[in-house]
Amino acid sequence: MKTIIINGANGYVASNFIYKLLELKYKVIALVRPGVKSSPKERMEEALTEINDGAYVNTTNLKVFAYSLLHKDFLIPSKELEKIFSGDVDYFHFAASLKFDLKSKDEIFGTNVGGTENSLNVFSKYATENSRFFFIGTAYSCGRFTGRFEEKFYPNEGIENFRNYYEQSKRIAENIVKEHIEKDAMNGHVIRLSQVVGDNKTGVTKTDYGIFDFAKRMHSLAFRHPNQTVRVHVSPTSTQNLIPIDTVVNYLIRTVEVKYVPTIMNFIAKNQIKNIHIIKSISELLPINIVPERQLEREEMNALERIIAAGMTFTENYIDTNLLFDTKNLDNILMAAGHEVSENSVYKMLEYFIENLAAQKEKGAMISAL
Numbered sequence: 001m002k003t004i005i006i007n008g009a010n011g012y013v014a015s016n017f018i019y020k021l022l023e024l025k026y027k028v029i030a031l032v033r034p035g036v037k038s039s040p041k042e043r044m045e046e047a048l049t050e051i052n053d054g055a056y057v058n059t060t061n062l063k064v065f066a067y068s069l070l071h072k073d074f075l076i077p078s079k080e081l082e083k084i085f086s087g088d089v090d091y092f093h094f095a096a097s098l099k100f101d102l103k104s105k106d107e108i109f110g111t112n113v114g115g116t117e118n119s120l121n122v123f124s125k126y127a128t129e130n131s132r133f134f135f136i137g138t139a140y141s142c143g144r145f146t147g148r149f150e151e152k153f154y155p156n157e158g159i160e161n162f163r164n165y166y167e168q169s170k171r172i173a174e175n176i177v178k179e180h181i182e183k184d185a186m187n188g189h190v191i192r193l194s195q196v197v198g199d200n201k202t203g204v205t206k207t208d209y210g211i212f213d214f215a216k217r218m219h220s221l222a223f224r225h226p227n228q229t230v231r232v233h234v235s236p237t238s239t240q241n242l243i244p245i246d247t248v249v250n251y252l253i254r255t256v257e258v259k260y261v262p263t264i265m266n267f268i269a270k271n272q273i274k275n276i277h278i279i280k281s282i283s284e285l286l287p288i289n290i291v292p293e294r295q296l297e298r299e300e301m302n303a304l305e306r307i308i309a310a311g312m313t314f315t316e317n318y319i320d321t322n323l324l325f326d327t328k329n330l331d332n333i334l335m336a337a338g339h340e341v342s343e344n345s346v347y348k349m350l351e352y353f354i355e356n357l358a359a360q361k362e363k364g365a366m367i368s369a370l
């Protein structure tokens with residue numbers, strides 16, 4: 001079994017991937033940065049336990065290393081790196097800052113552009129000729145593109161063509177991968193994910209990204225101001241491209257198994273989910289009535305609606321999107337199509353997520369009462 005090296009290994013998508021790799025008996029090397037109070041190994045094990053609701057995870061084939069994404073050789077001694085990269089490996093670059101706010105611009109570019117460049121340098125220096133580098137990108141690096149976003153490289157563009165610096169930084173990072181492929185004949189690949197949600201079969205949802213971030217804000221508001229009707233600046237008929245974590249993991253496993261992998265693949269959902277369905281589900285699950293309105297100016301909002309709008313400065317950029325992605329390359333490596341989210345499975349995910357939030361709130365209240 002080949003060795004799979006993964007950075008940003010304790011993150012949501014990477015830890016789900018690692019769990020499956022371990023189940024399939026792959027050898028996994030996880031690169032995790034140390035936490036304030038816990039070691040990289042503890043952080044990795046915590047992430048694996050969290051995604052499995054505390055179930056036992058066999059970590060016999062897992063080795064965890066501390067690394068520093070932005071430093072030469074990741075601050076790992078070269079003898080150790082030679083061992084880590086011995087033999088033909090698949091290396092997955094997951095580490096990224098998923099922030100969007102203007103204040104975090106330096107962190108976003110430092111991590112997503114500088115971190116990718118450094119990761120490529122380490123890979124080029126230590127990996128064998130047949131090893132493969134997989135950059136985990138985002139389908140939203142399409143920016144404000146209209147038309148079908150193909151599985152090919154697009155040139156770097158100014159910030160006016162993107163919704164935020166995160167999207168722009170991930171586009172720039174893709175083009176750094178491209179340079180390494182062209183100049184060093186590196187086996188480099190880009191995998192673009194759309195919005196990754198929970199498990200399509202079980203509804204288990206351990207991410208608070210995208211629509212779940214919105215649900216979390218609504219949860220907090222509904223408990224502070226129950227039974228209110230609030231309007232939100234969202235186009236009801238626009239859609240979200242949601243890809244379940246189990247489908248992402250299956251596609252990633254297939255990528256590892258297949259010898260010839262296309263350079264770029266869009267891991268996206270073919271059926272999109274309308275905003276109105278997401279909003280209706282949240283309204284059903286919480287004591288709040290949310291009304292989406294495509295045209296809603298700040299001056300027309302009441303105090304509560306303004307609070308919501310302030311928390312949506314990022315999400316707002318995605319309230320009116322109907323993106324189209326090509327998947328020919330992805331379809332070429334798949335044996336069977338992945339499971340698509342349905343209105344029903346998204347409802348189940350939101351239900352799990354909101355119940356979990358309520359349980360956490362209760363636990364917090366009990367602890368503070370002690």
Ligand SMILES: NC(=O)c1ccc[n+]([C@@H]2O[C@H](COP(=O)([O-])OP(=O)(O)OC[C@H]3O[C@@H](n4cnc5c(N)ncnc54)[C@H](OP(=O)(O)O)[C@@H]3O)[C@@H](O)[C@H]2O)c1
Nearest residue numbers: 008009010011012013069094095096137138193194195196
């Ligand atoms: N989730 C989605 O819907 C989605 C959609 C499109 C693309 N993606 C891409 O998928 C990848 C994984 O996303 P995710 O949702 O799993 O994110 P996540 O849970 O936030 O994980 C991000 C990982 O990157 C690490 N990281 C961040 N900054 C770092 C730094 N300066 N040095 C070292 N490590 C650093 C984090 O480590 P710490 O825990 O130490 O911070 C964490 O392990 C990212 O590349 C993201 O752009 C995700």
